[in-house]
Amino acid sequence: MTENTQNAAQEIELLAFRLGEQEYCVDIMSVREIRGWSRATPLPFSPGHVKGVINLRGTVLPVIDLAVRLGMPPIEGDERNVIIVVSVNGQTAGLLVDAVSDILSVARADLQPPPDLTADKESNCISALTLVDNRLIRMLQLDTVLPTQQNDTAA
Amino acid sequence: MSTDPMAEIRASFFIECEELMESLQDALVILDEDGGDSETINVVFRAVHSIKGGAGAFGFDDLVAFAHRFETVLDQLRAGKLELTSDATKLFIQGADLLHDHIRAAQSDSAPPAGAEDVLKALEALMGDAAPEEDEAVDFTPATLGFSLDLPGLDDEPQLPVELPVWRIGFRPRAELYASGNEAVLILRALAALGETRVDCHVPDDLALSADTAEQPQLGWTVRLEGEMTEADIREVFDFVTDVCDLAITQDQPAAGEPVPFDHPVAEAAMTEPPAIENASPLRLDSGSIVAAANEDVPAVAAGAAPPDPATRNRAARPESEPAAATVRVDLERVDRLVNLVGELVINQAMLAQSVTEAGMGENPSVMNGLEEFMMLTRDIQDGVMMIRAQPVKPLFQRMARIIREASAAVGKEVRLRTEGEATEVDKTVIERLADPLTHMIRNSVDHGIETPDVRQAAGKAAEGVITLSASHRAGRVLIEVADDGAGINRPRVREIAVSKGLIPADAQLTDAEIDNLLFLPGFSTARQISALSGRGVGMDVVKSAITVLGGRVTISSAAGVGTKFSISLPLTLAVLDGMVVRVADETLVVPLSSIVETATLSPGDVRRIGRSTEVLHIRGDFVPLFDLGVQLGFRRAPASADESIVILTxxxxxxxxxxxxxxxxxQRQVVIKGLNRNYGPIPGVAAATILGDGQVALILDPSDLTHPTAPEGEDEIALAG
Known part of the structure; x- marks a missing residue:
């Protein structure tokens, strides 16, 4: 995420979604697809925010409950929820969110770095903040949110 | 597809080099063991010669120069002017290793390996008086196509009987010829059908193999055609292409190298170079057919030439030494795509079977028969595809032979490699990833396993140590063993080191097997001195993790004074496995069939408790540790009621x-392995995942990882105990 170093006048397209009462967004270029909720197979010994894995057309895709990841109560998956499939550095994962709300075009200059809130569990997951129509939109730092990769693939 | 055709051509040259090196190594092993026969020596010579030819076409001057000098010595050997002593064989093996290094250097554009000169000098010293003619070496210095020019005999060869008319046909296609879908090779073949032909290929001196000239024909041919025919017969062959090529047909008594008028000036040397076509074959310019066309006229040349000189023999012998027509070189990516597609097919077939049952058609015999056949076909296809990926471990073992030579020389020990089961086929990916861990294990065996010659002799053993590298299929897995006949693991010393490094407490009670396994701990090294070979304290743990990533396991067994054996067990393929689908705590899991011994109903009477939370199962006189899978994986807190449960003995x-x-x-069914590591990471006790017929993901268990004491014990264990 190097928005700040790039041409500030440039616009960036963001996919905004809701988590509880808050609004978040990711760079639309990292979004592969949006799909409805489907039951995830739980993974043993996984952190609480890892909901499990689902079958994405033959690929085993980990699903992260973004609410838990950001320190909020878990999302009990049902038909209203959606999974945003994102891909960062070749790693693909699904983000379980309450609902997708908007696609926004925001000038890079309007993205502000978040205040230093190290005590907050979610702060290192937020790369920027922006105001759109007086709504605060938090931009996710995707590589922090995704499960840590420990090993190269075996298969 | 790559945008640089030259890079592709180069790549295929290096693939061919690897193949040639393989046959070279093979032949050298035979020479080393029983002296071989003249054909073995020919194989060695041919391999070096072909590498030289190809390298010349790419301007790898260092490689050409080395191969040339090496070849010169081999030529003397072939001619029987050299005696094949064991020292000479060792030198030849060294030469082959260096040749390999030169190829690598050419491939990576790096500096040629050091030490080549010494070996070459030693090799040339073998020849004594039978030195090569000096001018030959000069032929290889120009930066033009360095085709082998060591055929002085060809143009002076006795002419064939001259009663028949001899036609000389100059043929140079223009770009339009190829553009209109014609093919020069077909025309050359048609000529060959008319009578005895000798085709000379004209390669321009300044042939530039680059993308912008790829569309521009560069080659011309002179065909010497002999037989009962008229000019009209010959013209007929060119009927469709007369407008799109330069053609000159003359009837004459050929003088050597007589130039046929062409638009482009052609180098005199190149004009008289029959093997140009063959030497160009590594370029893969539709080489298969060109080589085939070239081979058609081989008998004429070979029969004509009185003493078979190197290149013609090479050419004539090529088809038998390299039955390459039966193989196809396929990009690995394509095979992988096929493997993935077949994987999808397997999943799809399972889904279909499930829908059929759900639709109430499970009773319909024709549907069920059809489905069954579909299943069998799918399985056959899958096996077939897997076989494409499977490759013999032989090239891998050959690399290890070299590792042993170098390693033993470095530490002043005498070690011989013995290999078994070289033909065992393993998935290509497995072979590739096995090279590094195996190299380390071999070095380790040379460095730590085999004793120095004097120690060995004192112990009543042969001075020369033997490392046995074997591969075999066992119970659906591949077993690769590295065994040495050294002193065995010095267990007290291992223990001492582990204690001194703080790896185990000083009072730990360890069994022999446990001590042996300390070698796999990170940061462990038993060498008293750090040698150049191994002993930097990274090693066996890296070996172990590399093998674990492949879904394999490595074990040690050792006997004092007899030797140490490392066994690596690997899955045959990384794509599918036979598994038993089970349900635990409402989750579906797959247990690999290869690890299951038997299944039984759990009767509470057979369960015995040891301590607070350890349970063992009493089965057929044995006590086996018992785990509740749901609890072990953290899916449930306490074991389900034991009444209806089933135990799987792994x-x-x-x-x-x-x-x-x-x-x-x-x-029980075959499942497609889907890696978890790429998008998630390794999970203890879980080997991979798969997709079941209902589209749900199921985890594939790794029972040994799960029940192993090192498996992380979650909070659930504590909750259970409390």
């Missing part, structure tokens, strides 16, 4: 067993 490579409690066994 076994591991080291022979230890464990019993897993599951709720229900669903079915």
């Amino acid at each position: 076994t591991q490579e080291d022979g230890s067993r464990a019993a897993l409690i599951v709720d229900q066994i669903m079915e």
Whole structure:
């Protein structure tokens, strides 16, 4: 995420979604697809925010409950929820969110770095903040949110 | 597809080099063991010669120069002017290793390996008086196409009987010829059908193999055609292409190298170079057909030439030494795509089977028969595709032979490699990833396993140590063993080191097997001195993790004074496995069939408790540790009621067993392995995932990892105990 170093006048397209009462967004270029909720197979010994894995057309895709990841109560998956499939550095994962709300075009200059809130569990997951129509939109730092990769693939 | 055609051509040259090196190494091993026969020596010569030819076409001057000098010595050997002593064979093997290094250097554009000169000098010293003619070496210095020019005999060859008319046909296609879908090779073949032909290929001096000239024909041919025919017969062959090529047909008594008028000036040397076509074959300019066309006229040349000179023999012998027509070189990516597609097919077939049953057609015999056949076909296709990926371990073992030579020379020991089961086929990916760990194990065996010659002799053993590298298929897995006949693991010393490095407490009670396994701990090294070979304290743990990533396991066995054996057990393929589908705590899991010994109903009377939370199962006189799978994986807190449960008895490579409690066994089937590591990461006890017929993801268990004491014990264990 190097928005700040790039041409500030440039616009960036963001996919905004809701988590509880808050609004978040990711760079639309990292979004592969949006799909409805489907039951995830739980993974043993996984952190609480890892909901499990689902079958994405033959690929085993980990699903992260973004609410838990950001320190909020878990999302009990049902038909209203959606999974945003994102891909960062070749790693693909699904983000379980309450609902997708908007696609926004925001000038890079309007993205502000978040205040230093190290005590907050979610702060290192937020790369920027922006105001759109007086709504605060938090931009996710995707590589922090995704499960840590420990090993190269075996298969 | 790459945008640089030259890079592709180069790549295929290097693939060919690898193949040639393989046959070269093979032949050298035979020479080393029983002296071989003249054909073996020919194989060695041919391999070096072909590498030289190809390298010349690419301007790898260092490689050409080395191969040339090497070849010169081999030529003397072939001519019987050299005696094949064991020292000479050693030098030849060294030469082959260096040749390999030169190829690598050419491939990576790096500096040629050091030490080549010494070996070459030593090799040339073997020849004594039988020195090569000096001018030959000069032929290889120009930066033009360095085709081998060591055929002085060809143009002076006795002419064939001259009663028949001899036609000389100059043929140079223009770009339009190829553009209109014609093919020069077909025309050359048609000529060959008319009578005895000798085709000379004209390669321009300044042939530039680059993308912008790829469309521009560069080659011309002179065909010497002999037989009962008229000019009209010959013209007929060119009927369709007369407008799009330069053609000159003359009837004459050929003088050597007589130039046929062409638009482009052609180098005199190149004009008289029959093997140009063959030497160009590594370029893969539709080489298969060109080589085939070239071979058609081989007998004429070979029969004509009185003493078979190197290149013609090489050419004539090529088809038999390299039955390459039966193989196809396929990009690995394409095979992988096929493997993936077949994987999808397997999943799809399972889904279909499930829908058929759900639709109430399970009773319909024709539907069920059809489905069954579909299943069998799918399985056959899958096996077939897997076989494409499978490759013999032989090239890998050959690389190890070299590792042993170098390693033993570095530490002043005499070590010989013995290999078994070289033909065992393993998935290509497995072979590639096995090279590094195996190299390390071999070095380790040379460095730590085999004793120095004097120690060996004092112990009543032969001075020369033997490392046996073997591969075999066992119970659906591949077993690769590295065994040395050294002193065995010095267990007190291992223990001492582990204690001094703080790896184990000083008072730890360890069995022999446990001590042996300390070698796999990170940061462990028993060498008293750090040698150049191994002993930097990274090693066996890296070996172990590299093998674990492949889904394999490595075990040690050792006997004092007899030797040490490392056994690596690997899955045959990384794509599918046979598994038993079970249900535990409402989750579906797959247990690899290869690790299951038997299944049984759990009767509470057979369960014995040891301490607070350890349970063992009493089965056929044995006590086997018992785990509830749901609890072990953290899916439930306490074991389900034991009444209806089923136990699966699993076994591991080291022979230890464990019993897993599951709720229900669903079915036994083949599943497609889907890696978890790329998008997630390794999970203890879980080898991979798969997709079941209902589209749901199921985890594939790794029972040994799960029941192993090192498996992380979650909070659930504590909750259970409390």
